[in-house]
Amino acid sequence: MEEPERAESSRRGRTALMIAAAAVLGTLAGTCVGYLVQADRDPTPLPPLSQPVVGQAEGRVAPLSAAQDRQVATDGDLRKLLVDRPKGAKDTSALRGRDGWMDLADYADEYKNPSAAFTDLNGDGFRRAATASWRVGETYSVEINLVQFRQKTSLGASEWADNGKHWAEQEDGTRSWPLPGTGEDNGMVYVHDRPVREAGYLPLYSAEAHAWRGDVYLEIYVNDSRPIPKATIMDLAVRQVGKL
Template identity: 70%
Template structure:
């Protein structure tokens, strides 16, 4: 018999199944049936086992009325009120800057969206995210140090939009080159981050502009802080603003 070529498997002759195989298989089936019948007969001769009761002990209900949370303890009372009161106050001697929305501190949907590079896209995204309202404060110290703080509140009837909006800010902040970041104390794991951009934005006819920013969320509110200066911005400055604002929420 010749040797098979390399890489080609030699075919094997198929073995026929004889009566012995069928008899063994049949015996196995009968064995299973007989075993099941024997088990049924043994079980039928036994006394029925009592099942545990389905009812559980009745727990006593406390008497009296539960005292409602105070306004200081109930966060919804705080956040459903005047959102502007939750903004940090600007320092003494600070003046208005170009970021101010108006004298009352509120920014409607169109006004807030207009502060982004693509207002139309931002407007649509805010509608999709169930934008409710935004409160803003801003100030300038000296000739070039500018701060802008915004609290954006969402209805959150269909999704956790506040966290998504904060994550959107985090995404773009981390896209910048030469950027350092730190978690904001008091925000929980991954719920708040501060950034310092060490390379300034440069444009012909203007002084180089450095920036820092922070994003956090709590409940249905997203916090945004942006700082600009012609000098490098320290970690201490952005972290101080972020921690104080988080503390107000």
């Protein structure tokens, strides 16, 4: 059976712009008041130009090894950072992308409103996405995406992780837990106990995880016709975070 469409990406753009504009106006007002106050004060003597010389430390700092520097790993082949799929697992019928990669259009198509998602992802500096999906048996399936952002003008990875967590929390009958290894509130795991039911199809239970590490947003989706235990999604998410 086909999986239901993922929740659309709802952005906080207008509110964020209003807050930013208010902050700018407040800064300008404070600056004007500061000039008026300074105009009535006597000049403050400048400090002497000569200052003590700070000695330079000797020796060289050893560079981080490839194992210690996460940037080395995430700038390489992201597909190698995806968890290995279990033995005997098969490709899903909804396999997306090409050779384990999704470009901007492929990934935006994951959302209910692809055009809006495309615009948001592009504005947030989408760089690339590595993907893996598989199924075990007839009804159990997994999809994992590692979405990398350039993060020159915004923290895209954390923003899209927050977006994923927001929509996961909107579903009724949802339990959630922090994801170990991701820092405070950086990662969450969700189990949806209320299945999606459609006439002529088996019930569809789901679980998901959302987290970010550096410039990479991690999302995991698990579906089955039976309730999904917390241990199933948690183990998968912890192993995936460990590879990042």
